[in-house]
Amino acid sequence: MDYGPHLDIDDEYGKLVIRMNPPRVTVDNTSSKKATLVKVDSANRHGSLLEVVQAITDLNLTIRRAYISSDGEWFMDVFHVVDEDGNKLHDSEVIDCIQQSLGAKAFDLWSLRRSVEVWTHNSRMASVVYITDEATGGPIDDADRLSKIKQLLRYVLKGNIDKRCAKTAISLGVTHTERRLHQMMYADRDYDDRGDVDEEESLSDRSKLLVTVENCSDKGYSVVNDEIYMLHMMQEYYIRHSDGFPISSEAERQRLILCLEAAIKRRNTEGVRLELCCDDRVGLLSDVTRIFREHGLTVTCAEVSTRGSQAVNVFYVMDASGNQVQSQTIEAALNECQLKNCWML
Template sequence: MDDEYAKLIRRMNPPRVVIDNNACEDATVIQVDSVNKHGILLDVVQVLSDMNLVITMFNVIDHNGNKIRDKEVIDYIQRRLENNPSFAPSFRESVGVVPTEEYTSIELTGTDRPGLLSEVCAVLADLHCNVVNAEIWTHNTRAAAVVNVTDDSSGHAIKDPVCLSRIRDLLCNVLRGSDDPKTAKTTLSPPGVTNRGRRLHQIMFADRDYDRVERAGQGRYRDRDRDRDRSRLPNVTVVDCVEKDYTVVTMRAKDRPKLLFDIICTLTDMQYVVYHGVVQTARTEAYQEFYIRHVDGFPISSEAERDRLVQCLEAAIERRASEV
């Protein structure tokens, strides 16, 4: 019933995508008009990020810094955006590709340490699991991974509950640190439900990798000296815009692919809505400014929440930094 309602609304208000190569000399301008809903900006940014396109001032260039000239690529972008079910109101909140039965998706969380990846791979090999693909992030002493595996003999997803339970238990033992105050987790999840990059952000956020930790001889991870050093990157500030009833978030960071996606992903999953934004890149540095509110329409009201948002955005920027 929900799907039929979404299809009806979609037919009444189809998304409109305009791709313009004439409006700007150095970039392709993409304009998307659709039904307004929470997460719509993330959906657009995710489609473009998945295609390795770079968003500058909300205009788009390819990975080599040029306009998008290939008509097949332009048509593909238009189809992806116009046919994305997320642009129609729906009670489903999952984002990404259609679930598949081709492999089993394993989510891992634990303490980062030397040799962890080798041990995880050794366990999977001993259990006759073939790794189809995997993505692993480490940040602030924590590690998270999404690993897609198949049964080595059949080449298909692993469905035997006894085998799945054994995989979960053995991997959890590998991930559990001897002095880890947090609990290691191994979860078997339906594949393809959520974009893998977004899912890794969600896993590490749930694991509270943004928490400040003590470092030997350095005191707190964010001490007063760092607070005074505004030239250090990434640099995130969260302030009130009382006259407009917004919270203003500004970020300066080393420019890299998918930086905007990581920021918008975090804001969206923390239940903030972006009303206005500015994205600028200059040489190797990126500047982003967003006017946000809670999904309930109110700006941030406490210093503790502002501080937590700063920590979470800095963590979101740093998690993928090792890829660059």
Template sequence: MESVYEPYFDPDFDSLIERIHPPRVCIDNDTRQDCTLVKVDSANKHGILLEMVQVLTDLDLVISKSYISSDGGWFMDVFHVTDQLGHKLTDQSLIHYIQQALGAETRRGKGKGSEVETCLGWIVRPRPVSSTDYTAIEMTALDRPGLLSEIAAVLANLGCHVVSSVAWTHNDRAASIFYVEDVLSGGGPICYPERLSHVEKQLDNVVGAHHHHHQLPELGRSAAVRLSTPVGGRSQMERRLHQLMSAMDLGVYDWCCCCSGDGMTEEESRDIVRGSTSEVSIDIESCNERGYSVVNVRSKDRPKLLFDTVCTLTDMKYVVFHATVSSKASLAVQEYYIRHLDGCTLDTEAEKRIVTQGLVAAIERRASHGLRLDVCTGNRVGLLSDVTRVFREHGLSVASAEIGTRGERAIGSFHVTDVSGNEVDSKTVELVRREIGGTILEVQKIPAWLSRSSSCSSSSSSGSSVEKRPRFSLGGLLWAKLERLSNNLGSIRP
């Protein structure tokens, strides 16, 4: 048998530049009175911006402004952040965690670090979830009232304890990820192939039920259940949800294009694809003198908005070379100078349409719809099934959900509407609270970041649509600030 020799590549070669020039991180509480500046200076690589944003997103921090530059093989970024109560970051354990998490060793999985509690009560750990701890279940389906309740009931009956879960709905589609323990085996992941197959089959029967093809036939093929390896971090779960829902959207886009010339106008097909575009405005232009495509996004401001847009651009294989992000009152303005990973710009209308559709969907699918209800109680098997059953019995539909554990406690939040998607009646909410327990279920008050932004400008709150006002170029602001940004980052200490 002939021997085949292959060249040896050092697995650490790709991180050589990062090891020679490790990221420098500075937490600045002196420059601004209203926020903390998180400054990062690092060797550049594809996806580094998303890595930085993921760290801050996992910590439930609000990014009000950001200036980004990554030309010439170097990455510089400044984030203006607060917690969701509008406070600067003064907790030394949180500051230390950010410095470690944004450092090279932790991002390569070698940092030790310790866990930290966010302002919303979530526990964040620097190391990813181990595949030996839980079984991950990914599901996509047509949305319908009571779907989450049915899934949770099946998992409880099968002896699967839901440790954490995130679920989203958008444009009649639903995607969710569950981390479960096998109660019948005393905890840990589901290990036996026969049991894995049985759980997958039972869940597949639930998500595949009641599928109708009267409007969007391609959605009927999107129902799926898949058992996979867990991914680390809340933002990683949310990134995976974006990917799952984007895969479903592709089928809708293709179907709309095929039907646009057969009894459906182009405007009608565009409305189905883009959804509520009155709240999102996206323009894509060319910057020929510098060889970029410029993507301008205007939408309602909310937490994790930057993560959603950067995540979408990254997963669509676009590189962000420069960007500015800012928010004023309830309006968020983002401007990205991008190229495709292969160096090409957005030259065709088809390319621009795909990017526009992807960004609109990513922004809208996480927007809060309905009344937020928070749960905090002792952790036990079947808790998610019991809570969602009460929702279903009182005619409530779950628009989104996030559930997790903190020690022996289970914490989570649900955004609920009635079955028609309208606001929930206060009497119904009170009945639900009584049945679940008033100390367990609480109605979430308006977050501080939203109340502040709403009171800053009455004109911004007078309507739900994004006004198409004459806009200034954030790109010009970026180029003017780059020298100042470099000076600020020059004093960063490792």
């Protein structure tokens, strides 16, 4: 899959092209008997495919099949989508929601929806946090204050691992959250650092995932296949370097396989899913995570967002040893969250 040149959303020309060519969304319920076809075409930019897939997933819809193509600075995606019960989409409200979620107005907001997102993989944690000034509700533009925040975060996040210090960075621009998380994990080489993971566990984990990379010399591409057995899903991509050449060495091929496996596993959420919703307030996230810590819970993945005056939080938790949490522990933690106004039934 060769996406060709991409538009930079932070570039003025890129912004102009996207405004002049907003995403066009078509919902087709007649072409297929088993699924609803969602067609999205728009100006191509980095993260376009990821953002569209994420928007569909956020609506609790399942993508059964997808056709992805691009031509220069334009892309066209067709998704075969079903609801949670595996049926086509007939509810007009759901269809309207798809058009609103993928349409022109939503395109500029996808990168700003979540205020906190946390991933863990191979004993490493990466997080993107959006912060605002408590007094003004706007961004913090004081350089000294930002530097102090960065210093304190580095101290807190260092933990007890002496050989690798925490890395922090501050950006005042638009950030694509999930792409940034992948970049941070990749820069930290989480793909080849197994840490204290048991070898038998590692082999079992890899048996659920198969990634292959082969050269297709007659077409001038490298072909990437990834198959996730536990999800019964297989994907195929045609890729090449920006200079037009396919993968050229065995070392590069092996590294790509490791990186793709790591990228898939980063998104594989483990643990008990907890959904907490309540009125948003200063210090809410700190209170929730403190309660989890006091009950011996470890957060493996988290997505925290605000919708109007409401805070909508999703956490995946395990015990301190990485095992499933007992139900009484979950109940005790949730009861305390409710008492501290961190959760409403």
